[in-house]
Amino acid sequence: MTLLKNNSTSVLDELFNNFPAAWGRDAQTGYPSASVNIHETADAFHLELNAPGRDKADFKINVTNGLLTISYEKKEEAEQKDYKTIRREFSYRSFKRSFTIDDTINAEAIEARYDNGVLKLLLPKKAEVKLSPKEIAIQ
Secondary structure (H helix, E strand, O other), X not given: OOXXXXXXXXXHHHHHHOOOOOOOEOOOOOOEOXXXXXXXXXXXXXXXXXXXXXXXXXXXXXXXXXXXXXEEEXXXXXXXXXXXXXXXXXXXXXXXXXXXOOOOEOHHHOEEEEEOOEEEEEEEEOOOOOOOOOXXXXX
């Protein structure tokens, strides 16, 4: 039995069929996505998530079983009868990003702040336990 399928759809057709609906969406979750920069210093990782024009109260940051999840959901606003929107291009009301963190991160000490449209997280590294060499006496 042959499972060969004749597909006449080209790559360009697929691109333009999803255009612009797929823009800004994370392919794995389907949620709209926010751009992220991650920097490393000797003491910590610094994560910057681009999210301009948001209210910090609408962000949720959770760490569960080594998974750091940052999500945003815009609360529904009451519709104003004397206010008519002609064009709406601000598209995402929610997004979600997840990152795996390992045992080198001190999850209890993660800090976050929202500053000028950028959500900044500090993920401090755990202090490494330095074992001093021990001499064992032979009896």
